[in-house]
Amino acid sequence: MHSTARQGQPEGGTPATPAWACGVCAGLHAGGCREVVYVPDNPLSHILEVFKRDYPDVRATLAMREEEALGIAAGLYLGGARPAVMMQSSGLGNTLNALGSLLLAYRIPALFVISMRGGAGEWNSAQVPMGRAVVPVLDAFGIRHMEIERDRSAEETVRAAAAWAFGSRIPAACLLPRSLTVPGGRQ
Amino acid sequence: MNRFDATICISKTLTDEPVVVSLGHPAYDLFAAGDRPLNFYTWGSMGLTTSIALGLALARPDRRVMALDGDGSLLMNLGSLATIGACAPPNLIVVVMDNGKYGTTGGQDTPTSGAADLEATARAMGIRQTATVRDESALTALLDLSRRTRGPWLVVAKVEESSPTAKPPLDCEFIKQRFMGALGNPEEKEAART
Numbered sequence: 031m032h033s034t035a036r037q038g039q040p041e042g043g044t045p046a047t048p049a050w051a052c053g054v055c056a057g058l059h060a061g062g063c064r065e066v067v068y069v070p071d072n073p074l075s076h077i078l079e080v081f082k083r084d085y086p087d088v089r090a091t092l093a094m095r096e097e098e099a100l101g102i103a104a105g106l107y108l109g110g111a112r113p114a115v116m117m118q119s120s121g122l123g124n125t126l127n128a129l130g131s132l133l134l135a136y137r138i139p140a141l142f143v144i145s146m147r148g149g150a151g152e153w154n155s156a157q158v159p160m161g162r163a164v165v166p167v168l169d170a171f172g173i174r175h176m177e178i179e180r181d182r183s184a185e186e187t188v189r190a191a192a193a194w195a196f197g198s199r200i201p202a203a204c205l206l207p208r209s210l211t212v213p214g215g216r217q
Numbered sequence: 218m219n220r221f222d223a224t225i226c227i228s229k230t231l232t233d234e235p236v237v238v239s240l241g242h243p244a245y246d247l248f249a250a251g252d253r254p255l256n257f258y259t260w261g262s263m264g265l266t267t268s269i270a271l272g273l274a275l276a277r278p279d280r281r282v283m284a285l286d287g288d289g290s291l292l293m294n295l296g297s298l299a300t301i302g303a304c305a306p307p308n309l310i311v312v313v314m315d316n317g318k319y320g321t322t323g324g325q326d327t328p329t330s331g332a333a334d335l336e337a338t339a340r341a342m343g344i345r346q347t348a349t350v351r352d353e354s355a356l357t358a359l360l361d362l363s364r365r366t367r368g369p370w371l372v373v374a375k376v377e378e379s380s381p382t383a384k385p386p387l388d389c390e391f392i393k394q395r396f397m398g399a400l401g402n403p404e405e406k407e408a409a410r411t
Contacts (some may be wrong), residue, residue: 049359058348061309065275065276067272079235091275091300091304092300092303093268093296093300094299095294095296097264097265097294098265098268098294098296098297098300100262100265101262101264101265101266101267101268101269101271101272101294101297102268102275102300103272104265104268104269104272105237105268105269105271105272105273105274105275105276106234106272106273106275106276107272107276108235108257108269108272108273108276108396108397108400109272109273109275109277109400109402110276110277110397110400110402111276113272126264127262127263128262130261131260131262132259132260132261132262132265132309134268134388135260135261136387136389136392136393137389137390137393138393140301142299152273191289199404213272
């Protein structure tokens with residue numbers, strides 16, 4: 031049984047798995063996702079670790095670019111799977127034509143998990159413009175988005191986003207702000 | 218061999234395998250050579266044909282999956298060859314219709330009209346089963362060999378441009394639903410799980 035209850039136990043001196051990462055994995059799993067296509071990012075690596083450790087039935091596939099990840103996800107859906115796509119906010123900018131002319135045009139759903147950069151406290155100015163554009167861009171495409179604000183709401187938020195995406199056949203996005211993934215830390 | 222000759226040649230060999238085909242002339246030719254529910258015609262997302270086929274091959278290991286791509290399209294997404302090399306799905310075959318041109322946009326040259334070599338690129342990315350063919354008999358022989366061996370395969374078919382004679386249906390949702398139904402995982406069943 032997967033639950034968020036197991037989180038937070040340091041093992042062998044390694045840092046505890048963050049509770050939000052356990053919640054995101056539990057929510058994706060409960061939402062039926064067994065296929066995750068991703069381009070790496072630091073916070074997302076926690077999610078990949080939890081999948082590897084606790085969910086042997088989930089396959090994670092590395093893509094070279096976020097646009098490619100959407101193509102792979104579309105093929106997974108055509109084959110009967112419920113795909114999740116994980117990327118950094120900068121990567122959303124790489125997906126836009128695939129989002130419009132493949133996922134939305136064919137009404138192919140996927141659940142996006144987006145690790146945010148460019149918000150309050152961002153030290154890298156190159157991350158700011160795309161980070162600020164994420165929500166307006168998602169709105170422009172009619173993609174429903176939900177921010178995960180707290181550890182304990184992660185599972186339920188992701189599960190609700192999955193139900194929305196795969197029920198409506200329109201992608202949905204869960205946003206992971208740095209206030210969640212790097213609390214009090216350097217951005 | 219022109220692209221339509223090659224497409225007819227491929228079309229004759231198809232049985233129950235799904236085919237994901239690149240937008241524009243490759244899709245027009247596949248439709249003209251023989252429409253079937255197991256053809257997934259893309260109308261956009263240039264560069265993603267091979268990636269869509271990879272996802273399908275991962276989700277459906279019980280089926281042989283074909284990507285019918287173009288040189289201009291694959292050149293937009295060369296990283297997909299590294300992903301295929303890493304995932305190594307044994308049931309995937311990528312056929313690249315390589316005319317050295319952006320055929321659908323007016324026939325401008327691509328780098329494969331010069332030094333660029335897509336078969337060598339695939340090999341460098343870890344795809345071991347590769348070939349370049351220049352006539353119908355070699356193409357037919359390669360397609361036959363690819364059925365009897367483990368993939369992933371990448372076959373570059375050197376072709377001349379030809380004029381398409383027909384266009385596939387424009388309704389993207391129709392294309393998808395027909396395709397998923399023919400694959401045995403109809404979308405209505407999927408949505409009912411929600």
